[in-house]
Amino acid sequence: MKDDFPTPPVRDELKKRVVETPDGQTIEIDPLRDYYCQSAPTVMPAAYSKIVEGLFNWARAESLWILGFGTGCGAIEMRPLMTPRFDAYRYGIQWRPTPRQSNLFVISGYLSVKTLKRVIRSYEQMPNPKYVVGLGSCTINGGMYFDSYNTITRLDQYLPVDVYIAGCMPRPEALLAGFEELKRIIRAGKAEGANQYAEQFDWYKANQKRVIHDWDMPDYNW
């Protein structure tokens, strides 16, 4: 990877240290190696048979599990989707509280640099295939925060985005339409964002490190 950005200082709790366990042993802990996975993402091939992959793609489209992580003000538009007025559960869209079980990340609105760091960690923990929906103008061109000092303006420079839903704020109907569009893309087998992320890993990491100045995690942590 190109190293054109300064390496930030490592926080104290991430430094290598020797600790004594409660039962009297002395062990060495290297948090960055012991607490995280080090290997970079790989491109995961589709199922060998076209029919099986078609079935899987259909199932992935009809079972979108959204990570319950509201990154910005757009998260408020998710609540009407869960509740009787719009009830997205009818379309196979459910909310999961953990990145391990979700396959859709809705970036809801503006993304501050501080949140971007958490978003990247959550995104990398999601299993392949995973999809990203950018919600609102802020994810497209910065929206009303276009000249803010600590929000990113273009989401697709940091994560591979499958669908953008424009608006400020987009109505829940717009979200449902966006999800239907995402379903079409998945069924067509074109939603390969996770593999794209693995292929262009260096480019994405360079972009991420350019804005995140207190980078104190490994390059890939799943």
Add this chain to the structure above:
Amino acid sequence: MSFEWIKIPYALLTLFIVANYGFLLTAVMAKIAARVGRRHGIPVWQNYVDLIKNYGLRSSITHGVMFYLGPVFRLTGGVGLLMFVPTIYGSEMFSNMSFAGDLILALYFVFFGSLGMALGAGESGHPHSAIGVTRGLSQVTAAELPFALAVYAVAVQYQTLSVTEIVAAQQGGILHWTLFTNPLAVAAAMLSFLGSMMRPPFDVVLAPQEIPIGPPTEYHSSYLALMQTNRAIFPIAKIVIYMNLFFGGAASWPVFFLKVFLIYLVSVIVGVVFPRFRVEQSIRWFLIWAVPLGVAAILLV
């Protein structure tokens, strides 16, 4: 004791029917709970789609051997429970591997899955898993107490430990059911049933919105699919025991489907009406309300 090999395909057929019924039933129950909230909820086939999707995920990571074995133990608990109790009374095909002392084995299998899950979730290393497992084991232990008391009361009442003989003793009309011959034991067992169905007011183990879903936090892809399969089989297997012990068993599949649906509905109705207990509240609730009923049931038999 001779073993007839034909029992194995018969038992697998039972498993197949029960698993599919379980998938549809849990979806229907989710729809009923959604209707209470004036939603329409998931489609009835959603569980199948989720299952295919989870098997179709490409990447899965492990945290160690027990992390693999956790869902396997969980599924073993559900399947084993189903295998060793007669599903349809009087049917050679669907009485599975039941034998003279199967009631004790069934009690063991009810607990087996939770223990396996505790080991697996513990190895995943996520703090929410550890919290969920701690809560789960303490609550399940408290809920198991009245159930065990009720089971002993029933065993003493019918002087047998065989589920088949208990069902046989209840035939001949609705008034022969344990529900009417020993109402205290049934009351204690049904209170315990609420505690083991993972629905409010006793869903502090999973506790969505608080410790995000608890023990399975780290589970994904095929592991999660195995656990989903168990979520379909285990409640039905448990209800089969309740049906056999307290509600006269079932002599045919339609009766089976109806009774299982109605018993399941009890926990759903209670669940949509009452808010969640904290774990110490629920343990106290079991000890104060359910255990005395169970003790009384044993004393009065």
